[in-house]
Amino acid sequence: MQHFDYKPRGVCPMRISFDMEGDKVHNVAFQGGCNGNLQAISRVVEGMTVEQIEGYFKGISCGGKGTSCSDQLATAVRMAYEQKKA
Structure with a gap:
């Protein structure tokens, strides 16, 4: 499992961190932002693939x-997945 940190743009959280095993995402955590909503998103996406997350949340x-x-x-998660493949 590989750990990633991402600095989001245009939103309240200062950082998104997560682990990735293959194309599956685990242990998503947001630093800053709307705590309750972001905890819910983190739980919902646990174990989802990059493609599933994009399907639900992109745009x-x-x-x-x-x-x-x-x-x-x-x-x-897409950037991390592509980085892992390279």
């Missing part, structure tokens, strides 16, 4: 920002 916008915490998570 969601919050407050007219053009992105959201969940959209940034989808971006983060």
Whole structure:
């Protein structure tokens, strides 16, 4: 299992951290942001694949920002997965 940290853009959390085993995501944690909602997202995505997370969360916008915490998570896991493959 490999650990990743991602600095999201355009949202409240300062960092998203997670572990990845193959294409499955584990132990998602957000630093900052709406604690209750982000804990829920973290629990929901536990064990999901990168593709599943993208399917559920990619493109969601919050407050007219053009992105959201969940959209940034989808971006983060895709970037990490592609980095692992390289």
